Amino acid sequence: MSGDERAAAEPRGRSSAAADGGSSPAARGGGSSAATGGGSSAATGGGSSAATGGGSSAATGGGSSVSVRGGSSADRTLAPFGRRRLRVVGRRELGAYVVTSVLDADGPAPDPGQFVMLAAAERWGGGADERPFLPRAFSVARRHDDGTLDFLLEDVGPGTERLAELHEGDDVWLLGPLGRGFAPPRDGRRPILVGGGVGIAPLAILQDALGPHARVLLGFRDAAHAAGAALLNDARIATDDGSAGHHGFVTELLTAELDASAEVYACGPPAMLEAVRALCAEHDVPAQLARESGMACGFGACFGCVVPTKSGYVRLCVDGPVLDAAELESVA
Numbered sequence: 001m002s003g004d005e006r007a008a009a010e011p012r013g014r015s016s017a018a019a020d021g022g023s024s025p026a027a028r029g030g031g032s033s034a035a036t037g038g039g040s041s042a043a044t045g046g047g048s049s050a051a052t053g054g055g056s057s058a059a060t061g062g063g064s065s066v067s068v069r070g071g072s073s074a075d076r077t078l079a080p081f082g083r084r085r086l087r088v089v090g091r092r093e094l095g096a097y098v099v100t101s102v103l104d105a106d107g108p109a110p111d112p113g114q115f116v117m118l119a120a121a122e123r124w125g126g127g128a129d130e131r132p133f134l135p136r137a138f139s140v141a142r143r144h145d146d147g148t149l150d151f152l153l154e155d156v157g158p159g160t161e162r163l164a165e166l167h168e169g170d171d172v173w174l175l176g177p178l179g180r181g182f183a184p185p186r187d188g189r190r191p192i193l194v195g196g197g198v199g200i201a202p203l204a205i206l207q208d209a210l211g212p213h214a215r216v217l218l219g220f221r222d223a224a225h226a227a228g229a230a231l232l233n234d235a236r237i238a239t240d241d242g243s244a245g246h247h248g249f250v251t252e253l254l255t256a257e258l259d260a261s262a263e264v265y266a267c268g269p270p271a272m273l274e275a276v277r278a279l280c281a282e283h284d285v286p287a288q289l290a291r292e293s294g295m296a297c298g299f300g301a302c303f304g305c306v307v308p309t310k311s312g313y314v315r316l317c318v319d320g321p322v323l324d325a326a327e328l329e330s331v332a
C-alpha cells in the first residue's frame with residue numbers, strides 16, 4: 001500500500017485524537033501560529049501544503065478551483081503560520097443572511113468543509129458593548145479563482161453581528177484553513193448534499209468541487225432564510241412553515257432520494273444532523289456530517305470543542321468538523 005493509499009484508508013476522526021497532545025500537523029501549524037497571534041504570514045514547514053493525497057479533483061461549478069480531499073491529517077490543507085490581516089472586498093445580503101467576501105490571494109485553497117477563525121480588525125472587544133475578543137469559527141462557503149473567500153453569516157450574537165456589518169475596505173483577521181473537510185464519495189457513490197440554515201455554507205464549496213451531478217437538498221425555517229439557497233445551484237428546498245418549497249423537513253426530501261448507491265454530506269443544526277444520521281444508518285448509507293461546537297482557539301489547544309464518538313472524545317476543530325456518521329452514536 002502506498003503512502004497516499006494509507007492516508008486515504010486511515011480512519012477519520014481518530015488520527016489526531018485528543019490523546020496525541022496536539023501532534024497532528026494542523027495542531028502544530030495552527031497552534032504555533034495563533035500563539036504568536038501577531039499577524040505573521042510565514043508558512044510553517046509544510047504548513048501551507050496543498051498536497052491532495054488520496055483526494056480526488058473534480059470539475060468546479062462556481063468558477064473556483066477546489067478538490068475534495070481524503071481524510072487523513074497528513075493530506076488536509078494546513079494553515080499558514082500566523083493569522084492574516086485581510087481586506088473585505090464584498091458584502092451582500094442574501095435573505096436573512098449576509099455573504100461577506102475576503103481577499104486571501106496568498107492563502108492556500110481550503111478543502112470543502114474546512115473552516116477559519118475570523119475577527120474584525122477594528123472594534124472587536126475592549127468594552128461593555130464590544131464583547132467579542134476571541135475569534136469566531138466560520139465555514140468557507142466558496143473560494144474564487146483570485147483567492148477571494150466567501151462566508152455566509154447569520155447574525156446570532158455580538159461576533160456575527162460585528163462581522164456582518166463589515167463593508168468593502170474594512171479588514172479582518174483570519175486564521176486558517178483549519179480542521180478536516182469532506183472526503184470524496186466512496187466507491188463512486190452518488191453524493192447527496194443536505195443542508196439546514198446557515199449550515200448550507202460548506203455545501204456550496206463542496207458542490208463546486210463535486211460538480212453538477214451532486215443532488216442538493218436544503219431546509220430552512222421560512223422563505224426569508226430560504227433565499228440563502230441561491231448560494232448553491234439547483235437546490236430542492238424545504239421550509240418549516242411552507243412559505244417556500246416543500247412544507248416540512250429537509251429529511252423528508254432526503255427520504256425520497258435515498259438509495260443504496262448514495263453517500264450523504266450534511267451540515268446543519270444538531271437535530272437535523274441526528275435525523276440524517278439515523279436515516280442513513282437505517283438505510284445502510286454512508287454519511288459525512290459537518291458538526292459545530294463552541295470553539296475558542298480552532299487549532300486543538302483549548303479542548304473546548306470536544307464531542308463524544310464511539311472511540312472516545314475528539315476535538316472537533318482538528319479531528320472534524322466533518323465526522324463520519326458511522327463513528328457517532330448520535331449527534332447530541
Ligand SMILES: Cc1cc2nc3c(=O)[nH]c(=O)nc-3n(C[C@H](O)[C@H](O)[C@H](O)COP(=O)(O)OP(=O)(O)OC[C@H]3O[C@@H](n4cnc5c(N)ncnc54)[C@H](O)[C@@H]3O)c2cc1C
Nearest residue numbers: 115136137138139152153154157158159160201292293294
Ligand atoms: C466549524 C464551524 C463552522 C461554522 N460556520 C458558520 C458559518 O458558516 N456561518 C455562521 O453564521 N456561523 C457559523 N458557525 C457558528 C459561529 O461560529 C457562531 O454562530 C458564532 O461563534 C457566534 O458568535 P456570536 O458572538 O455572534 O454569538 P454568541 O453570543 O457567541 O453565541 C450566540 C448563540 O449561539 C450559540 N453558539 C455560539 N457558537 C456556537 C457554535 N459553534 N455552535 C453552536 N452554538 C453556538 C451560543 O451558545 C449562543 O446561544 C460555525 C461554527 C463552527 C464551529
Ligand code: FES
Nearest residue numbers: 298300302303317
Ligand atoms: S481545541 Fe480549541 S477549539 Fe478545539
